[in-house]
Amino acid sequence: MDLVSIDWTNISADAIGTEHGITEERLQALRSPSRVALAAVRSRAEDDLRFQTLPAGGAWHDRLLAYAEEQKGRFENIVVLGIGGSALGNRALHTAMHSPFHEMFGAHGLPRLFVLDNVDPDLVGEFLDRVDPSTCLFNVISKSGSTAETMSQFLIFRRALIERVGKEAHAEHIVVTTDANAGVLRPIVQEEGYASFDVPDGVGGRFSVLSAVGLLSSALIGIDTSGLLKGAADMDERCKTDELFENPALMLAGIQSCMQQEKNKPIAVTFAYGHRLRHLADWYAQLLAESIGKRLDRDGREVFAGPTPVRAVGVTDQHSQSQLYVEGPHDKWFTLLAIEHPDHHVSIPKEYGDRDALAYLGGRSLAELFEAEREGTRIALTEAQRPNLTISFPRVSEHTLGQYLYMMELAVAVMGEHYGVDAFDQPGVEAGKIAAYGLMGRKGFEQRRGEIEAARAACPPRRL
Ligand code: PA5
DSSP, X not given: OOOOEEEOGGGBHHHHOTTTSBOHHHHHHHHHHHHHHHXXXXXXXXXXXXXXXXGGOOHHHHHHHHHHHHHTTTOSEEEEEOOGGGTHHHHHHHHHHSOTTHHHHOBTTBOEEEEOOOOOHHHHHHHHHHSOGGGEEEEEEESSSOOHHHHXXXXXXXXXXXXXXXXXXXXXXXXXXXXXXOSSHHHHHHHHTOEEEEEOXXXXXXXXXXXXXXXXXXXXXXXXXXXHHHHHHHHHHHTTOOOTXXXXXXXXXXXXXXXXXXXXXXXXXXXXXXXXXXXXXXXXXHHHHHHHOEEEOTTSOEEEEOOEEEEEEETGGGGTTHHHHHHSOSOEEEEEEEESSOXXXXXXXXXXXXXXXXXXXXXXXXXXXXXXXXXXXXXXXXHTTOOEEEEEESSOSXXXXXXXXXXXXXXXXXXXXXXXSOTTOOHHHHHHHHHHHHHXXXXXXXXXXXXXXXXXXXXXXXXX
Protein backbone atom coordinates (compact mmCIF):
# COMPACT_ATOMS: atom_id res chain seq x y z
CA MET A 1 0.00 0.00 0.00
CA ASP A 2 1.32 3.46 -0.94
CA LEU A 3 1.58 5.56 2.20
CA VAL A 4 2.10 9.29 2.28
CA SER A 5 5.05 9.97 4.56
CA ILE A 6 6.62 12.92 6.34
CA ASP A 7 10.34 13.52 6.63
CA TRP A 8 10.83 16.14 9.34
CA THR A 9 14.59 15.72 9.77
CA ASN A 10 15.29 19.29 8.69
CA ILE A 11 12.93 20.77 11.24
CA SER A 12 15.07 19.40 14.02
CA ALA A 13 17.64 21.41 15.94
CA ASP A 14 20.15 18.66 15.10
CA ALA A 15 19.88 19.60 11.42
CA ILE A 16 19.53 23.38 11.55
CA GLY A 17 20.55 24.46 15.04
CA THR A 18 18.58 25.47 18.11
CA GLU A 19 17.75 29.02 17.00
CA HIS A 20 15.52 27.86 14.16
CA GLY A 21 15.07 24.14 14.76
CA ILE A 22 12.97 22.26 17.28
CA THR A 23 14.81 20.28 19.92
CA GLU A 24 14.01 16.70 20.87
CA GLU A 25 13.06 17.92 24.36
CA ARG A 26 10.57 20.39 22.93
CA LEU A 27 8.95 17.69 20.82
CA GLN A 28 8.76 15.42 23.84
CA ALA A 29 7.02 18.23 25.71
CA LEU A 30 4.53 18.58 22.85
CA ARG A 31 3.29 15.02 23.28
CA SER A 32 0.94 15.79 26.11
CA PRO A 33 -0.77 18.92 24.63
CA SER A 34 -1.04 17.04 21.32
CA ARG A 35 -2.91 14.26 23.08
CA VAL A 36 -5.32 16.73 24.63
CA ALA A 37 -5.82 18.55 21.32
CA LEU A 38 -6.53 15.34 19.42
CA ALA A 39 -9.02 14.20 22.04
CA ALA A 40 -10.84 17.54 21.76
CA VAL A 41 -11.10 17.22 17.97
CA ARG A 42 -12.06 13.56 18.02
CA SER A 43 -14.78 14.16 20.61
CA ARG A 44 -16.60 16.41 18.13
CA ALA A 45 -16.51 13.95 15.22
CA GLU A 46 -20.23 13.23 15.38
CA ASP A 47 -21.14 16.79 16.17
CA ASP A 48 -19.74 19.86 14.44
CA LEU A 49 -16.48 18.31 13.12
CA ARG A 50 -18.08 15.67 10.95
CA PHE A 51 -15.42 15.90 8.26
CA GLN A 52 -14.00 13.01 10.28
CA THR A 53 -16.95 10.81 9.36
CA LEU A 54 -16.71 11.38 5.59
CA PRO A 55 -14.06 8.72 4.83
CA ALA A 56 -16.60 6.05 5.82
CA GLY A 57 -18.68 6.97 2.75
CA GLY A 58 -22.21 5.56 2.87
CA ALA A 59 -25.54 6.05 1.13
CA TRP A 60 -24.70 9.60 0.04
CA HIS A 61 -21.63 8.35 -1.79
CA ASP A 62 -23.51 5.47 -3.45
CA ARG A 63 -26.12 7.92 -4.70
CA LEU A 64 -23.43 10.24 -6.01
CA LEU A 65 -21.80 7.40 -7.95
CA ALA A 66 -25.14 6.33 -9.38
CA TYR A 67 -25.86 9.90 -10.51
CA ALA A 68 -22.40 10.24 -12.10
CA GLU A 69 -22.90 6.93 -13.92
CA GLU A 70 -26.23 8.17 -15.34
CA GLN A 71 -24.56 11.31 -16.68
CA LYS A 72 -21.81 9.40 -18.55
CA GLY A 73 -21.54 10.50 -22.16
CA ARG A 74 -24.16 13.24 -21.77
CA PHE A 75 -21.96 16.32 -21.31
CA GLU A 76 -18.72 17.59 -22.80
CA ASN A 77 -18.13 19.99 -19.94
CA ILE A 78 -18.64 19.92 -16.19
CA VAL A 79 -18.69 23.44 -14.78
CA VAL A 80 -18.30 24.08 -11.07
CA LEU A 81 -19.95 27.29 -9.91
CA GLY A 82 -18.57 27.77 -6.41
CA ILE A 83 -15.83 29.57 -4.53
CA GLY A 84 -13.42 28.95 -1.63
CA GLY A 85 -14.15 25.63 0.02
CA SER A 86 -16.74 25.01 -2.67
CA ALA A 87 -14.15 25.11 -5.48
CA LEU A 88 -10.51 24.74 -4.44
CA GLY A 89 -10.67 21.02 -3.65
CA ASN A 90 -12.47 20.30 -6.92
CA ARG A 91 -9.71 21.93 -8.90
CA ALA A 92 -6.95 20.33 -6.83
CA LEU A 93 -8.32 16.83 -7.39
CA HIS A 94 -8.82 17.40 -11.10
CA THR A 95 -5.37 18.79 -11.77
CA ALA A 96 -3.69 16.12 -9.64
CA MET A 97 -5.42 13.25 -11.40
CA HIS A 98 -5.71 14.49 -14.96
CA SER A 99 -3.39 15.65 -17.69
CA PRO A 100 -2.41 19.33 -17.61
CA PHE A 101 -3.72 19.36 -21.19
CA HIS A 102 -7.05 17.71 -20.35
CA GLU A 103 -9.14 20.77 -21.21
CA MET A 104 -7.32 21.19 -24.51
CA PHE A 105 -7.38 17.66 -25.80
CA GLY A 106 -9.80 15.79 -23.54
CA ALA A 107 -8.96 12.36 -22.17
CA HIS A 108 -10.57 9.06 -23.13
CA GLY A 109 -13.93 10.68 -23.72
CA LEU A 110 -14.10 12.20 -20.24
CA PRO A 111 -15.70 15.61 -19.90
CA ARG A 112 -13.59 18.70 -19.31
CA LEU A 113 -13.82 20.41 -15.92
CA PHE A 114 -14.01 24.17 -15.50
CA VAL A 115 -14.00 25.67 -12.02
CA LEU A 116 -15.29 29.23 -12.38
CA ASP A 117 -14.41 30.51 -8.93
CA ASN A 118 -14.49 34.18 -9.81
CA VAL A 119 -16.98 36.79 -10.96
CA ASP A 120 -14.46 38.67 -13.05
CA PRO A 121 -16.55 39.57 -16.11
CA ASP A 122 -13.59 38.79 -18.35
CA LEU A 123 -13.66 35.21 -17.08
CA VAL A 124 -17.40 34.58 -17.00
CA GLY A 125 -18.07 36.65 -20.13
CA GLU A 126 -15.40 34.77 -22.06
CA PHE A 127 -16.90 31.46 -20.97
CA LEU A 128 -20.35 32.62 -22.12
CA ASP A 129 -18.89 33.70 -25.46
CA ARG A 130 -17.01 30.49 -26.07
CA VAL A 131 -18.91 27.59 -24.55
CA ASP A 132 -22.32 26.36 -25.62
CA PRO A 133 -24.24 25.86 -22.35
CA SER A 134 -26.13 22.94 -23.84
CA THR A 135 -22.85 20.96 -23.71
CA CYS A 136 -22.45 21.64 -19.98
CA LEU A 137 -23.56 20.25 -16.67
CA PHE A 138 -23.35 23.04 -14.09
CA ASN A 139 -22.64 21.97 -10.52
CA VAL A 140 -23.75 24.89 -8.35
CA ILE A 141 -21.99 24.45 -5.00
CA SER A 142 -22.78 26.64 -2.03
CA LYS A 143 -23.18 25.47 1.53
CA SER A 144 -24.84 28.72 2.62
CA GLY A 145 -26.71 29.20 -0.62
CA SER A 146 -26.15 32.91 -0.31
CA THR A 147 -22.65 33.64 -1.57
CA ALA A 148 -23.05 36.51 -4.02
CA GLU A 149 -20.43 35.22 -6.45
CA THR A 150 -21.93 31.76 -6.79
CA MET A 151 -25.51 32.98 -6.79
CA SER A 152 -24.85 35.52 -9.53
CA GLN A 153 -23.19 32.82 -11.63
CA PHE A 154 -26.17 30.56 -11.03
CA LEU A 155 -28.52 33.29 -12.27
CA ILE A 156 -26.35 33.99 -15.32
CA PHE A 157 -25.92 30.39 -16.45
CA ARG A 158 -29.52 29.44 -15.66
CA ARG A 159 -30.66 32.24 -17.97
CA ALA A 160 -28.14 31.21 -20.65
CA LEU A 161 -29.39 27.62 -20.44
CA ILE A 162 -33.06 28.57 -20.63
CA GLU A 163 -32.37 30.69 -23.70
CA ARG A 164 -30.47 27.85 -25.32
CA VAL A 165 -32.47 24.72 -24.41
CA GLY A 166 -35.76 26.02 -22.99
CA LYS A 167 -37.22 26.24 -19.51
CA GLU A 168 -38.08 22.58 -19.14
CA ALA A 169 -34.85 21.05 -20.44
CA HIS A 170 -32.57 23.45 -18.58
CA ALA A 171 -33.07 21.58 -15.30
CA GLU A 172 -31.20 18.59 -16.73
CA HIS A 173 -28.11 20.77 -16.94
CA ILE A 174 -27.98 21.86 -13.30
CA VAL A 175 -27.06 19.88 -10.22
CA VAL A 176 -26.93 21.68 -6.90
CA THR A 177 -24.80 20.87 -3.86
CA THR A 178 -26.01 22.77 -0.82
CA ASP A 179 -27.21 22.51 2.77
CA ALA A 180 -29.91 19.88 3.28
CA ASN A 181 -32.36 22.41 4.70
CA ALA A 182 -31.05 25.97 4.96
CA GLY A 183 -30.41 28.61 2.32
CA VAL A 184 -32.15 29.89 -0.77
CA LEU A 185 -30.94 27.10 -3.07
CA ARG A 186 -32.82 24.28 -1.35
CA PRO A 187 -36.35 25.57 -2.14
CA ILE A 188 -35.20 26.46 -5.67
CA VAL A 189 -34.06 22.86 -6.13
CA GLN A 190 -37.60 21.72 -5.27
CA GLU A 191 -39.30 24.30 -7.49
CA GLU A 192 -37.12 23.69 -10.53
CA GLY A 193 -36.67 19.94 -10.13
CA TYR A 194 -32.86 20.11 -10.10
CA ALA A 195 -30.84 17.09 -9.02
CA SER A 196 -29.14 17.86 -5.74
CA PHE A 197 -26.70 16.66 -3.12
CA ASP A 198 -26.19 17.76 0.47
CA VAL A 199 -23.31 19.52 2.12
CA PRO A 200 -23.55 17.47 5.30
CA ASP A 201 -24.38 19.12 8.61
CA GLY A 202 -21.32 19.76 10.72
CA VAL A 203 -18.93 19.92 7.76
CA GLY A 204 -17.49 23.39 7.11
CA GLY A 205 -16.78 24.65 3.59
CA ARG A 206 -13.01 24.26 3.65
CA PHE A 207 -13.29 20.83 5.30
CA SER A 208 -15.78 19.55 2.72
CA VAL A 209 -13.63 18.32 -0.16
CA LEU A 210 -14.32 14.67 0.73
CA SER A 211 -18.11 15.21 0.75
CA ALA A 212 -20.35 15.70 -2.29
CA VAL A 213 -18.79 19.18 -2.56
CA GLY A 214 -15.52 17.79 -3.93
CA LEU A 215 -16.51 14.30 -4.93
CA LEU A 216 -19.43 14.95 -7.27
CA SER A 217 -17.43 16.84 -9.89
CA SER A 218 -14.61 14.33 -9.40
CA ALA A 219 -16.87 11.36 -10.09
CA LEU A 220 -18.31 13.14 -13.14
CA ILE A 221 -14.83 13.43 -14.65
CA GLY A 222 -13.82 9.84 -13.95
CA ILE A 223 -11.86 10.18 -10.70
CA ASP A 224 -12.17 7.15 -8.44
CA THR A 225 -13.91 8.71 -5.44
CA SER A 226 -13.96 5.40 -3.57
CA GLY A 227 -10.16 5.44 -3.79
CA LEU A 228 -10.10 8.96 -2.34
CA LEU A 229 -12.28 7.90 0.58
CA LYS A 230 -10.21 4.76 1.12
CA GLY A 231 -7.05 6.89 1.29
CA ALA A 232 -8.72 9.22 3.78
CA ALA A 233 -9.94 6.26 5.84
CA ASP A 234 -6.44 4.76 5.92
CA MET A 235 -5.05 8.09 7.11
CA ASP A 236 -7.81 8.33 9.68
CA GLU A 237 -6.71 4.95 10.99
CA ARG A 238 -3.06 6.08 11.18
CA CYS A 239 -4.17 9.18 13.05
CA LYS A 240 -6.12 7.29 15.70
CA THR A 241 -3.07 7.07 17.93
CA ASP A 242 -2.53 10.04 20.20
CA GLU A 243 1.24 9.48 20.15
CA LEU A 244 2.85 12.51 18.50
CA PHE A 245 5.71 10.55 16.96
CA GLU A 246 3.34 8.10 15.23
CA ASN A 247 0.52 10.39 14.15
CA PRO A 248 1.36 12.49 11.04
CA ALA A 249 -1.45 15.02 11.60
CA LEU A 250 -0.36 15.60 15.20
CA MET A 251 3.24 16.06 14.10
CA LEU A 252 2.30 18.58 11.41
CA ALA A 253 0.08 20.53 13.79
CA GLY A 254 2.76 20.59 16.50
CA ILE A 255 5.46 21.75 14.10
CA GLN A 256 3.29 24.52 12.63
CA SER A 257 2.43 25.94 16.02
CA CYS A 258 6.05 25.75 17.25
CA MET A 259 7.31 27.38 14.08
CA GLN A 260 5.07 30.39 14.50
CA GLN A 261 4.69 30.70 18.21
CA GLU A 262 8.21 29.82 19.32
CA LYS A 263 10.49 30.21 16.32
CA ASN A 264 8.92 33.44 14.99
CA LYS A 265 8.16 32.10 11.55
CA PRO A 266 4.78 33.56 10.58
CA ILE A 267 5.03 32.42 6.95
CA ALA A 268 4.31 28.82 5.96
CA VAL A 269 5.46 28.03 2.44
CA THR A 270 4.16 24.99 0.61
CA PHE A 271 6.64 24.20 -2.15
CA ALA A 272 4.91 21.69 -4.42
CA TYR A 273 7.47 19.67 -6.35
CA GLY A 274 5.01 18.38 -8.86
CA HIS A 275 3.01 20.34 -11.39
CA ARG A 276 0.16 17.99 -10.52
CA LEU A 277 0.29 19.01 -6.87
CA ARG A 278 0.26 22.77 -7.43
CA HIS A 279 -3.41 23.20 -6.63
CA LEU A 280 -3.13 21.14 -3.45
CA ALA A 281 -1.02 24.03 -2.22
CA ASP A 282 -3.87 26.43 -3.08
CA TRP A 283 -6.36 24.22 -1.30
CA TYR A 284 -4.16 24.04 1.79
CA ALA A 285 -3.56 27.80 1.76
CA GLN A 286 -7.28 28.37 2.26
CA LEU A 287 -7.60 25.65 4.87
CA LEU A 288 -4.75 27.09 6.92
CA ALA A 289 -5.49 30.78 6.46
CA GLU A 290 -9.23 30.73 7.09
CA SER A 291 -9.01 28.27 9.94
CA ILE A 292 -6.18 29.73 11.99
CA GLY A 293 -6.20 33.39 10.93
CA LYS A 294 -8.30 34.85 13.75
CA ARG A 295 -8.51 38.12 15.67
CA LEU A 296 -9.93 36.53 18.80
CA ASP A 297 -9.01 33.44 20.72
CA ARG A 298 -11.67 31.17 22.13
CA ASP A 299 -11.90 33.28 25.28
CA GLY A 300 -12.60 36.39 23.26
CA ARG A 301 -9.16 37.96 23.72
CA GLU A 302 -7.51 39.72 20.79
CA VAL A 303 -4.65 37.55 19.57
CA PHE A 304 -4.39 38.28 15.83
CA ALA A 305 -3.31 34.69 15.24
CA GLY A 306 -2.45 32.86 12.09
CA PRO A 307 0.27 31.80 9.72
CA THR A 308 0.48 33.37 6.27
CA PRO A 309 0.40 30.61 3.67
CA VAL A 310 2.52 31.00 0.57
CA ARG A 311 2.42 28.66 -2.44
CA ALA A 312 5.32 27.84 -4.66
CA VAL A 313 5.83 25.28 -7.41
CA GLY A 314 9.08 23.39 -7.92
CA VAL A 315 11.14 23.77 -9.96
CA THR A 316 9.50 26.81 -11.52
CA ASP A 317 9.73 28.99 -8.42
CA GLN A 318 13.32 28.03 -7.68
CA HIS A 319 14.04 30.58 -10.37
CA SER A 320 11.82 33.22 -8.84
CA GLN A 321 11.58 32.78 -5.05
CA SER A 322 14.39 30.53 -3.83
CA GLN A 323 16.78 33.44 -3.51
CA LEU A 324 14.48 35.01 -0.92
CA TYR A 325 13.82 31.69 0.77
CA VAL A 326 17.49 30.83 1.21
CA GLU A 327 18.89 34.27 2.02
CA GLY A 328 15.97 36.51 3.02
CA PRO A 329 14.50 37.04 6.49
CA HIS A 330 14.23 34.06 8.83
CA ASP A 331 10.46 34.40 8.91
CA LYS A 332 9.41 31.30 6.94
CA TRP A 333 9.30 27.58 7.20
CA PHE A 334 8.79 25.17 4.33
CA THR A 335 6.76 22.11 3.41
CA LEU A 336 7.98 20.45 0.25
CA LEU A 337 5.59 18.11 -1.54
CA ALA A 338 7.38 15.33 -3.38
CA ILE A 339 6.32 12.60 -5.80
CA GLU A 340 8.54 9.53 -5.60
CA HIS A 341 7.35 7.81 -8.78
CA PRO A 342 6.05 10.08 -11.54
CA ASP A 343 3.79 8.48 -14.15
CA HIS A 344 5.97 9.43 -17.11
CA HIS A 345 9.50 8.52 -18.04
CA VAL A 346 11.28 11.10 -20.19
CA SER A 347 14.93 10.53 -21.00
CA ILE A 348 17.34 13.27 -21.94
CA PRO A 349 19.16 12.50 -25.20
CA LYS A 350 22.93 12.12 -25.20
CA GLU A 351 24.18 14.91 -27.40
CA TYR A 352 27.17 17.25 -27.33
CA GLY A 353 29.23 14.84 -25.21
CA ASP A 354 32.25 17.09 -25.55
CA ARG A 355 30.54 20.04 -23.86
CA ASP A 356 30.63 19.80 -20.08
CA ALA A 357 27.57 22.01 -19.59
CA LEU A 358 25.42 19.48 -21.47
CA ALA A 359 27.28 16.14 -21.29
CA TYR A 360 26.23 15.31 -17.69
CA LEU A 361 22.54 15.53 -18.65
CA GLY A 362 22.69 13.08 -21.55
CA GLY A 363 21.30 9.63 -20.77
CA ARG A 364 19.69 10.77 -17.50
CA SER A 365 15.94 11.08 -16.99
CA LEU A 366 13.84 14.14 -16.22
CA ALA A 367 12.75 12.36 -13.03
CA GLU A 368 16.39 12.25 -11.89
CA LEU A 369 16.86 15.92 -12.69
CA PHE A 370 13.59 16.86 -10.97
CA GLU A 371 14.59 14.94 -7.85
CA ALA A 372 18.06 16.46 -7.85
CA GLU A 373 16.52 19.93 -8.06
CA ARG A 374 14.20 19.16 -5.15
CA GLU A 375 17.07 17.75 -3.11
CA GLY A 376 19.16 20.76 -4.09
CA THR A 377 16.49 23.04 -2.65
CA ARG A 378 16.23 20.96 0.51
CA ILE A 379 19.98 21.09 0.99
CA ALA A 380 20.20 24.83 0.29
CA LEU A 381 17.38 25.56 2.74
CA THR A 382 18.86 23.30 5.40
CA GLU A 383 22.37 24.71 5.09
CA ALA A 384 20.88 28.19 5.44
CA GLN A 385 19.10 26.99 8.62
CA ARG A 386 15.63 27.25 7.08
CA PRO A 387 13.29 24.68 8.66
CA ASN A 388 11.81 22.37 6.06
CA LEU A 389 9.92 19.11 5.96
CA THR A 390 8.94 16.94 3.04
CA ILE A 391 5.60 15.22 2.50
CA SER A 392 6.14 12.41 0.01
CA PHE A 393 3.58 10.82 -2.25
CA PRO A 394 4.88 7.44 -3.42
CA ARG A 395 2.68 8.00 -6.48
CA VAL A 396 -0.09 10.48 -7.23
CA SER A 397 -3.26 8.43 -6.99
CA GLU A 398 -6.70 8.76 -5.50
CA HIS A 399 -5.46 6.78 -2.55
CA THR A 400 -2.51 9.05 -1.76
CA LEU A 401 -4.52 12.21 -2.42
CA GLY A 402 -7.21 11.05 -0.01
CA GLN A 403 -4.52 10.47 2.62
CA TYR A 404 -3.02 13.92 2.11
CA LEU A 405 -6.33 15.82 2.18
CA TYR A 406 -7.54 14.13 5.32
CA MET A 407 -4.17 14.44 7.09
CA MET A 408 -4.08 18.20 6.45
CA GLU A 409 -7.69 18.67 7.58
CA LEU A 410 -7.05 16.84 10.82
CA ALA A 411 -3.75 18.68 11.32
CA VAL A 412 -5.46 22.07 10.94
CA ALA A 413 -8.26 21.07 13.32
CA VAL A 414 -5.61 20.12 15.91
CA MET A 415 -3.69 23.35 15.20
CA GLY A 416 -6.80 25.27 16.20
CA GLU A 417 -6.42 23.74 19.66
CA HIS A 418 -2.71 24.64 19.86
CA TYR A 419 -3.40 28.22 18.79
CA GLY A 420 -6.48 28.44 21.04
CA VAL A 421 -8.70 29.71 18.21
CA ASP A 422 -11.93 28.51 16.65
CA ALA A 423 -10.66 26.86 13.46
CA PHE A 424 -14.16 26.41 12.07
CA ASP A 425 -15.61 29.89 11.70
CA GLN A 426 -14.65 32.67 9.27
CA PRO A 427 -15.87 36.06 10.54
CA GLY A 428 -13.32 37.84 8.37
CA VAL A 429 -14.74 36.27 5.21
CA GLU A 430 -18.27 37.06 6.36
CA ALA A 431 -17.24 40.71 6.92
CA GLY A 432 -16.30 41.03 3.24
CA LYS A 433 -19.47 39.26 2.14
CA ILE A 434 -21.66 41.57 4.25
CA ALA A 435 -19.94 44.71 2.95
CA ALA A 436 -20.51 43.49 -0.63
CA TYR A 437 -24.19 42.82 0.13
CA GLY A 438 -24.48 46.39 1.38
CA LEU A 439 -22.78 47.82 -1.70
CA MET A 440 -24.96 45.73 -4.02
CA GLY A 441 -28.15 46.87 -2.25
CA ARG A 442 -29.24 43.54 -0.76
CA LYS A 443 -32.35 43.91 1.39
CA GLY A 444 -31.53 43.90 5.09
CA PHE A 445 -28.05 45.36 4.58
CA GLU A 446 -29.02 49.04 4.23
CA GLN A 447 -27.37 49.97 7.53
CA ARG A 448 -24.06 48.46 6.42
CA ARG A 449 -24.23 50.41 3.20
CA GLY A 450 -24.82 53.61 5.18
CA GLU A 451 -21.81 52.90 7.39
CA ILE A 452 -19.58 52.32 4.37
CA GLU A 453 -20.75 55.54 2.74
CA ALA A 454 -20.16 57.49 5.96
CA ALA A 455 -16.64 56.05 6.27
CA ARG A 456 -15.93 56.97 2.65
CA ALA A 457 -17.16 60.51 3.22
CA ALA A 458 -14.96 60.85 6.30
CA CYS A 459 -11.91 59.68 4.37
CA PRO A 460 -12.21 60.78 0.76
CA PRO A 461 -10.10 58.92 -1.81
CA ARG A 462 -6.53 60.07 -2.44
CA ARG A 463 -5.55 59.14 -5.96
CA LEU A 464 -2.79 59.87 -8.38
O1 PA5 B 1 -14.51 27.55 4.11
C1 PA5 B 1 -15.47 28.27 3.99
O2 PA5 B 1 -16.46 28.17 4.73
C2 PA5 B 1 -15.55 29.31 2.88
O3 PA5 B 1 -14.38 29.40 2.15
C3 PA5 B 1 -16.68 28.95 1.93
O4 PA5 B 1 -16.41 27.71 1.36
C4 PA5 B 1 -16.85 30.01 0.85
O5 PA5 B 1 -17.00 31.27 1.43
C5 PA5 B 1 -18.07 29.69 0.00
O6 PA5 B 1 -19.20 29.58 0.82
P1 PA5 B 1 -20.49 28.82 0.34
O7 PA5 B 1 -20.16 27.39 0.07
O8 PA5 B 1 -21.46 28.98 1.46
O9 PA5 B 1 -20.96 29.50 -0.92
